[in-house]
Amino acid sequence: MTTTEKKLRIGRIEFTNAWPVFYHFPVQKLANSVEFVSQVPTGLNRALAAGEIDMSAISSFSYGENFRDYVLFPDLSVSAYGYVNSLLLFHKKPLEQLKNGKFALPTTSATTTNLLKIIMNKKYGGNPTYSYAPPVLEDMMKDNDAALLIGDHAIKAGWQDSGYMVTDLGQEWKEWTGHWMSFAVWAVRKDTIERSPELVKSIFDGFVESKRKSLEDLTGVINEAVLKIGGSESYWEHYFRNLCYEFGPEQWSGLELYYRYAWELGFLPEEVSIQIWSDNTRVRVTE
Numbered sequence: 001m002t003t004t005e006k007k008l009r010i011g012r013i014e015f016t017n018a019w020p021v022f023y024h025f026p027v028q029k030l031a032n033s034v035e036f037v038s039q040v041p042t043g044l045n046r047a048l049a050a051g052e053i054d055m056s057a058i059s060s061f062s063y064g065e066n067f068r069d070y071v072l073f074p075d076l077s078v079s080a081y082g083y084v085n086s087l088l089l090f091h092k093k094p095l096e097q098l099k100n101g102k103f104a105l106p107t108t109s110a111t112t113t114n115l116l117k118i119i120m121n122k123k124y125g126g127n128p129t130y131s132y133a134p135p136v137l138e139d140m141m142k143d144n145d146a147a148l149l150i151g152d153h154a155i156k157a158g159w160q161d162s163g164y165m166v167t168d169l170g171q172e173w174k175e176w177t178g179h180w181m182s183f184a185v186w187a188v189r190k191d192t193i194e195r196s197p198e199l200v201k202s203i204f205d206g207f208v209e210s211k212r213k214s215l216e217d218l219t220g221v222i223n224e225a226v227l228k229i230g231g232s233e234s235y236w237e238h239y240f241r242n243l244c245y246e247f248g249p250e251q252w253s254g255l256e257l258y259y260r261y262a263w264e265l266g267f268l269p270e271e272v273s274i275q276i277w278s279d280n281t282r283v284r285v286t287e
Contacts, residue, residue, distance in 0.1 A: 001048070006067045007032075007033060007035045007244050008034045008035075008054045008192065008196060008199060008203065009035055009052070009053040009054050009202045010034055010036050010053065010057065011037050011038075011039065011044035011048060011053045011057060012038045012039075012056075012105070012217065013038075013039075013040070013041055013057045013078075013154055013184060014038050014039060014151075014169055015150075015151035016043070016152055016225050016229060016239075017073065017184070018057050018184060019184075019214070019245060020210070021098035021186075022207075022211060023214045023220060023221050024210035025067060025201065025207060026180075030202065030203070030206065031144060033199055033202075034199075035201065037053055039060060039107040041057075041110065042107060042108055042109060043061070044056045045058050045059050045060075045127070048062070049065070049066050049069075051087035051189065054188070054189055054192040055186070055188040055189065055192060055195075055200070056186070056187060057076075057078075057186050057187075058184065058186075059109055059110040060258070061112045061267075061268075062110055062111075062187075063112050063130040063185055063272075063274075064259045064262060064268045064272045065268065067095055067272050067273060067275065069189060069190055070187040070192075070275070071187070071188055071275045071277040072185050072187055072188075072247070072274065072277070073185075073186040073187075073188065073207070074184040074247055074277065075203075075246060075248070076185070076245065077184060077245060077246065077247035077251055078167070078182070078183050078184040078243060078244075078245065079181065079182040079244040079246065079285045080170040080173055080174075080183070080244060081181075081250045082174045083241075084117060084166050084171075084183070084243070085168065085239055085242065086155050086167070086239075087112050087157075087168060087169045087170055087183065087189070088149050088150075088167070088233075089116060089146055089166070089167040089168075090145070090146060090147050090149070090156065090157070090164040090166055091146035091147075091165050091166075092145050093165070095120070095124055095167065096269060098120075098146060099120070099124055099126030099127065099128065100126060100128060100129075101128045101129070101144075102128065102146075103116070103120075103128045103131075103145065103146045103189070104132070104141070104147040105130055105133070105147075105148050106133070106149060106150055107132050107135075107137065108151065109134075111183050115169055115175075116148055117130070117149065117267065118258070118261045118262060119172055119176065120171065121178050121265055122146055127147075131144070132221075135150075136158075137157045137177060137229075138162075139248065140143045148224055152229055153228065156229070156230070159231065166276075170183075172252070173241045173254075179254035179257055180250050180251045181254050181255075182247065182251045182254060183269060184249075185255075186207065187242075188200060188277060193277070201279070204277070213238075213246050214247070215240075217257050218236075218241075220232060220235055221236075222240070225239075230287075252274055252276075255274060256274060257271035259274075260272075264268065
């Protein structure tokens with residue numbers, strides 16, 4: 001990178017579920033070329049769309065809103081085939097009885113809030129009333145029939161005996177559709193690729209290697225989670241091993257279904273094409 005080139009700004013999701021991809025990233029090696037911006041997913045979604053950052057881990061839904069401007073890195077996501085343990089809906093009655101209930105949503109993510117709306121509409125035939133609130137379970141449940149928590153807020157609430165019924169939306173999606181669900185993806189602005197193709201490749205390689213090292217030995221990631229969030233080493237071992245950080249055809253297929261449902265319900269303005277970065281000159285487009 002020449003002295004006249006600006007550093008590439010990379011968004012980092014603050015939630016623990018993305019830590020393995022970032023934990024061993026070669027920050028020192030690329031210190032003169034990149035800088036990180038840490039926020040919750042909705043903050044990163046806005047920053048990438050505005051061009052304030054160049055690439056980021058973002059809510060999968062945000063890619064659907066901006067797919068004409070982004071491409072996605074392969075091999076990198078936060079996905080699950082079933083239980084996630086950090087996307088939890090707390091509710092007072094079975095969901096079948098809450099078709100027209102009142103649901104409190106967090107402001108920290110876009111993918112999961114829309115996943116809940118898809119499930120309630122498409123699976124249960126419901127049309128609940130939704131409102132947004134800070135992610136504090138007891139406050140959210142005061143005037144609502146259900147409350148959605150994601151990320152570390154969901155993990156901590158899940159450790160408590162709240163007395164509510166709890167539904168893991170990853171498992172709910174799998175049981176209903178039989179598909180994977182990808183909650184976060186790694187997106188790059190197309191103009192960033194055009195401007196700095198070699199650096200984009202180096203960053204991609206750094207993320208893939210970080211993921212490999214983390215999953216080979218999760219000790220450092222687990223210890224940091226215990227220190228910062230709480231819980232036991234065994235809990236975090238199971239949590240990270242249960243998630244999938246790959247992003248290939250199985251994950252693409254699940255995400256395409258999610259996008260189709262979101263478009264059919266009017267959450268997205270048009271059908272979404274998933275474009276996958278493959279080298280510095282072309283992208284693969286899923287069909």
